[in-house]
Amino acid sequence: MELNLQELNQTEFPVPAELENNIAITSLSQLYNWGRRNSMWPMLFGLACCAIEMIATAASRFDFSRFGFEVMRATPRQADLMIVSGTVTKKMVVPIVRLYNQMPEPKYVLAMGACASGGGPFKEGYNVVSGMDKYLPVDVYVPGCPPTPQALLYGMIALQRKIDGQSIANGDDVPWYGVGTAEPTPVPVLGADIIDPRQMDMIRRQAEAAANNAPAIGARELPAITQVAVTRTAVESAAVAEAAPVSSDALTFELPTGGVPWTEAEDIREKRRLRALARKALRATRRAAEEE
Numbered sequence: 594m595e596l597n598l599q600e601l602n603q604t605e606f607p608v609p610a611e612l613e614n615n616i617a618i619t620s621l622s623q624l625y626n627w628g629r630r631n632s633m634w635p636m637l638f639g640l641a642c643c644a645i646e647m648i649a650t651a652a653s654r655f656d657f658s659r660f661g662f663e664v665m666r667a668t669p670r671q672a673d674l675m676i677v678s679g680t681v682t683k684k685m686v687v688p689i690v691r692l693y694n695q696m697p698e699p700k701y702v703l704a705m706g707a708c709a710s711g712g713g714p715f716k717e718g719y720n721v722v723s724g725m726d727k728y729l730p731v732d733v734y735v736p737g738c739p740p741t742p743q744a745l746l747y748g749m750i751a752l753q754r755k756i757d758g759q760s761i762a763n764g765d766d767v768p769w770y771g772v773g774t775a776e777p778t779p780v781p782v783l784g785a786d787i788i789d790p791r792q793m794d795m796i797r798r799q800a801e802a803a804a805n806n807a808p809a810i811g812a813r814e815l816p817a818i819t820q821v822a823v824t825r826t827a828v829e830s831a832a833v834a835e836a837a838p839v840s841s842d843a844l845t846f847e848l849p850t851g852g853v854p855w856t857e858a859e860d861i862r863e864k865r866r867l868r869a870l871a872r873k874a875l876r877a878t879r880r881a882a883e884e885e
């Protein structure tokens with residue numbers, strides 16, 4: 594939102610002619626947003642390769658100071674904007690959420706690049722968070738791997754437009770304009786894996802259900818086509834078991850060639866197939882025995 598001073602001088606409210614050039618009339622929200630959108634201070638930190646592009650955006654060629662992102666602050670106390678620039682690992686998401694909680698409100702989050710937006714090339718990696726929005730409310734996503742400085746600038750300008758649309762009269766639109774204090778975002782716990790405290794209740798209920806052999810709560814159901822395949826495999830295995838019941842001894846056998854298993858490279862594929870068949874048949878035999 595650019596303030597048009599001409600418009601502010603020509604309002605529906607009567608202003609004496611001699612004061613027209615000295616009086617501007619606007620809403621408090623507009624004035625407030627105008628001040629905030631042009632003085633967004635990003636927090637000074639970077640996570641991975643995207644941070645290099647962010648640094649380039651701040652440097653003299655692109656110079657995001659021109660848009661009011663004047664100084665990057667090395668403390669959350671003085672920052673309005675968190676640019677998550679890079680891969681978010683499970684180890685780093687803990688201090689990131691803690692830093693976000695330490696930022697004063699109003700505060701904003703910009704996810705820069707494919708990694709911060711959804712995990713990027715490392716999505717589903719054992720140590721990578723699949724998107725910052727799993728833990729923090731992200732206001733703007735900037736796609737790319739990495740995004741160019743121009744793309745980041747565009748994202749920052751998009752954030753300014755978002756701020757323009759906010760109103761201090763609407764507490765639902767922007768929680769921190771409402772009454773009362775905002776709750777801090779729960780800081781994830783890093784153990785053997787990352788745990789979101791907001792999911793503790795569900796995790797506890799799943800653990801209890803597993804202990805009681807009850808169906809898992811909230812478990813993802815298999816697609817219908819997968820269920821059909823699973824059922825068919827079970828039927829085929831049962832047929833194999835019925836035709837030729839096997840015992841666990843069947844898993845230890847010599848290759849048809851008489852060679853020692855796993856030592857002859859040309860037999861590896863065949864051996865794997867036979868072992869898989871034997872295991873399948875053994876499982877089916879056990880299942881049949883349990884049902885009897």
Ligand code: SF4
Nearest residue numbers: 642706707708738739
């Ligand atoms: S999005 Fe690409 S450039 Fe950015 S941190 Fe991930 S891998 Fe690096």
